[in-house]
Amino acid sequence: MKLQNLSVRVFLRKIVAGTLLTAALLLLIFFLLTKDVRVVICGIILTAAFYIWGMVFLHYFQTRVQQAAEALSETANAVLASEGQYRPAPGRL
Numbered sequence: 001m002k003l004q005n006l007s008v009r010v011f012l013r014k015i016v017a018g019t020l021l022t023a024a025l026l027l028l029i030f031f032l033l034t035k036d037v038r039v040v041i042c043g044i045i046l047t048a049a050f051y052i053w054g055m056v057f058l059h060y061f062q063t064r065v066q067q068a069a070e071a072l073s074e075t076a077n078a079v080l081a082s083e084g085q086y087r088p089a090p091g092r093l
Helices: 008-034 037-082
Strands: none
């Protein structure tokens, strides 16, 4: 399977599906070893908590990267607008 030609949305769906299958397999193994339903319930809660934390984490950094890109774009536009204009350093003629 080639991952280079996948869109971001499809790639993230594959990641989520893989991690959910892995979590389900681990919870099944833990249940078979302990024979305790509380292990499965706690595992489901822990998995949900990690997914929520991941969504918050990704959203936070997505907005930070977007803000940084906008600031960089404004700086580049200012540099391009002033290109060709000679401004001597302060205090110099």
